[in-house]
Amino acid sequence: MPEILVQSEPGHTRVLMRDGATDTDLPALWLRARSTDPSQRDAVTGQRLMNPHLLPDDLHLLEARLENALLHLSFSDGFAGSFDPQELLQGSVLHTGCPAATPWQADLQRKPQYRWADLQSDALHYAALKDFIELGFLLVNETPTEADSILQIAQRFGFVRTTNFGSFFEVYSRPDSTDLAYRPVALGPHTDNPYRTPVPGIQILQCLQNETSGGFSTLVDSLAVAAQVRAEDPDGFALLSRIPVRFEYRDASTHLVSVKPMIELDGQGQMSGVHYSPRLDDIPLMSQQDTRRYHAARKRLGQLFVDPQYELRFRLNAGEMMMFDNNRVLHGRTSFDPAEGHRQLQGCYVDRDGPRSQYLVLQRTFG
Numbered sequence: 035m036p037e038i039l040v041q042s043e044p045g046h047t048r049v050l051m052r053d054g055a056t057d058t059d060l061p062a063l064w065l066r067a068r069s070t071d072p073s074q075r076d077a078v079t080g081q082r083l084m085n086p087h088l089l090p091d092d093l094h095l096l097e098a099r100l101e102n103a104l105l106h107l108s109f110s111d112g113f114a115g116s117f118d119p120q121e122l123l124q125g126s127v128l129h130t131g132c133p134a135a136t137p138w139q140a141d142l143q144r145k146p147q148y149r150w151a152d153l154q155s156d157a158l159h160y161a162a163l164k165d166f167i168e169l170g171f172l173l174v175n176e177t178p179t180e181a182d183s184i185l186q187i188a189q190r191f192g193f194v195r196t197t198n199f200g201s202f203f204e205v206y207s208r209p210d211s212t213d214l215a216y217r218p219v220a221l222g223p224h225t226d227n228p229y230r231t232p233v234p235g236i237q238i239l240q241c242l243q244n245e246t247s248g249g250f251s252t253l254v255d256s257l258a259v260a261a262q263v264r265a266e267d268p269d270g271f272a273l274l275s276r277i278p279v280r281f282e283y284r285d286a287s288t289h290l291v292s293v294k295p296m297i298e299l300d301g302q303g304q305m306s307g308v309h310y311s312p313r314l315d316d317i318p319l320m321s322q323q324d325t326r327r328y329h330a331a332r333k334r335l336g337q338l339f340v341d342p343q344y345e346l347r348f349r350l351n352a353g354e355m356m357m358f359d360n361n362r363v364l365h366g367r368t369s370f371d372p373a374e375g376h377r378q379l380q381g382c383y384v385d386r387d388g389p390r391s392q393y394l395v396l397q398r399t400f401g
């Protein structure tokens with residue numbers, strides 16, 4: 035367990051975090067900005083009332099004392115206040131408070147599968163949110179299948195993202211369609227709408243009817259696949275996360291273009307997901323050599339995305355739905371023959387932060 039210590043020598047006061055044999059100095063600027071004193075932060079919202087960049091560059095500690103489980107500090111700019119050492123320890127890690135992603139492959143032992151009725155209980159909803167944050171997808175059965183039930187389902191997880199396709203969209207085969215998703219062809223693993231800014235965070239696909247023997251759904255975890263690419267070819271992984279790619283969609287009333295790398299890193303350099311849709315992407319003009327390097331890395335990524343070692347394949351029947359993190363888990367489907375019968379799904383997008391917010395709120399009760 036790390037702990038907070040004070041070391042005072044004449045003319046030099048230090049606050050340290052000791053974790054085993056490692057001591058880390060807590061700088062005066064860092065400590066001062068974390069003050070929860072009502073003169074520094076609003077007591078209700080916890081939001082800061084001052085701009086930390088206005089603190090003096092040479093701010094230093096004049097005095098530090100641990101007393102009655104509180105750290106009492108006075109600073110060279112005249113401010114003095116008490117700090118909770120536990121809060122400082124928590125603040126030393128830039129953690130979201132949500133569980134970490136757990137990459138999975140086709141041999142995933144327990145599928146995160148729930149009944150819609152069970153998700154009305156906050157305790158089970160909390161369990162489902164945890165699964166979703168860890169695995170990036172959920173399967174839900176016995177969902178209501180009225181014409182727009184998908185919106186009710188989506189609202190259980192967050193705020194619906196409306197696009198030019200509407201608040202939800204119909205996925206069935208129609209010859210005049212403006213997207214290959216609306217033809218009976220197989221769709222390889224992809225993320226939806228990489229041409230948008232921001233990209234839709236979460237997708238729900240609910241089956242209303244499938245009378246055909248095909249149209250199986252597939253899911254692949256890009257975190258697991260990219261980990262293999264990174265282990266085999268770190269330079270190729272770096273190219274995929276650095277080189278911007280152009281994604282485009284256009285129809286009569288909409289023209290969307292976005293330029294971003296295929297592999298997305300978060301603010302801390304960790305991979306957070308992908309933007310992957312080979313029917314929509316254009317790589318930039320590069321030298322012959324760089325183009326071949328990029329091509330090799332992208333080819334390997336594409337090969338692994340369809341490798342059965344990574345792919346979950348299952349049939350969605352009426353009333354069953356899958357919900358997945360559209361930046362992390364790729365989805366696809368096998369082809370189907372519309373002459374065999376009707377296949378109809380509804381789709382809808384939800385902001386990516388909804389389930390994470392719900393998880394943190396429910397954690398106050400169930401955590």
Ligand SMILES: O=C(O)CCC(=O)C(=O)O
Pocket residue numbers: 205215221226239249250251365366367379381
């Ligand atoms: O028809 C399906 O199962 C999936 C459709 C799809 O991939 C999409 O709408 O993006």
